[in-house]
Amino acid sequence: MSVEIEAEVEYADELESQGVSLFEGDEGGLEYAQRHALVTLLKQRFISARTHPRDWRVLVEHERLLRSRLNELFLDLQVDRVREVAWKRQAVAEGSARFPTMLYDAAWSREETLVLVHLRDRLRSGLAGGDTRVFIDREDLVGYVASFRPRHATDVAGDEKRARNAVASIAKAGLLIATSTEERFEVSEAVESLIPLELLQELLEALQAANATDVPPESDEPADLFDEES
Template sequence: MTDVADTEAPEAPDTGASEDPGLSGADGSFVAPSAMEDDVEALFAGDTGVLPYAARRALALVLQRRYLSAAGHPTEWKALLAHQGVLASRCHDMFVELVVDRDYEIAYKRQVRSDGLSIPVLLKDEPYRRVETLLMLFARNRFRQEQGAGERAAYVDAEELVTYALGFLAQDETNLAGRRREIDNAVAALVREHVLDEVAAGRYRVQPVVEVLLPVERLRELSAWLRSPSATEPAEQTEPDGPAEPAETTDVVDEDEEARA
């Protein structure tokens, strides 16, 4: 009979696992790998931030402007998607909502409003002016038309915008030079907001964000308002910053678009 005490225990099979000191402690127990935030180098004196540089830029750009687009800032857009949960949490800490539209590849912010909560409002109420909204409506219709025709981009000319806006003047309007300046200023504002991008002198590419700024539902409201015999100026919208519904508008939705919706 074999003596049990003299029997050698079989060697443990080699599993091929790496004895990485970063994954095991001194006693052989498992140690969780370091969090991503622990590897971020300080970017400036006293920096306690935990996000990488590109993600910080994405957050700062969203807070700085009406929207961030993949086309305009591809590096920051990728970082925003990679860290969307953390960036949204940072915004929530300030009572601000981060809205990410992956279809149109844009991100923007929106003020949180909740009944029963006293929330400090950080975002300024900056509704679009009447003329700016008119031009956006024209640009949006052109964008939809080109999309329907299979084109990847839509363009508008300055004179087209001017002619369209002038068509909404009162019959007794006499200050045409002043109105022309107002329209030119509105075009310049939409260029600053990157609703329109100037590709040549007097020629602009319509950015997809116009679809978010003026959704079909909003256009239907404008159409009903214009068709009302007792139409007055529409109530001002209180949605601040970000792609928000405009305060003043005057145009109708074409019937084809309503049918498509």
């Protein structure tokens, strides 16, 4: 453990011992660890037992309390205890009403969509084959995206750059975990929880419609993916 992390842990332990009043005029009702978990949930796309072990333990112990605080912001807490992943979603009002939102919901790009399709397929295949951890190479992902290049596309260099940027974007989102080798990643199990089958189907259909092209006949991986039940 680095000196910086040790100092942060010691500081957190000190704050946790102070109870719920952490600063002058503090009228909050949450302890430090609960507030920390709540802030992490708000800032990050997801938390997991692996990526945020302290926050995950707090969430499991105080799930109802943290859920209520998110609900006050029109957010819904989603928890997958099997894969030990938690994330937030915008709450949906009944009828035609719409709640105010603090989330920026940017659509996945064409290349990011393909990366997600491939990651989910690889993850399911690896876990079904008995692997406890699933790894994938950067070039594998870039090559998969390239296999969907429309026949009329001529900007090969530009397409490759967009594919590599998509891999970097997915890694930044936490769905690809860095390893000791720069060109190799571990696939986060959060992929399956955060990107359910129904959403991937919707994304791929939108992609195919936008490209006005079908899945390449030589690649049956998406078909295998969508034949399975989520």
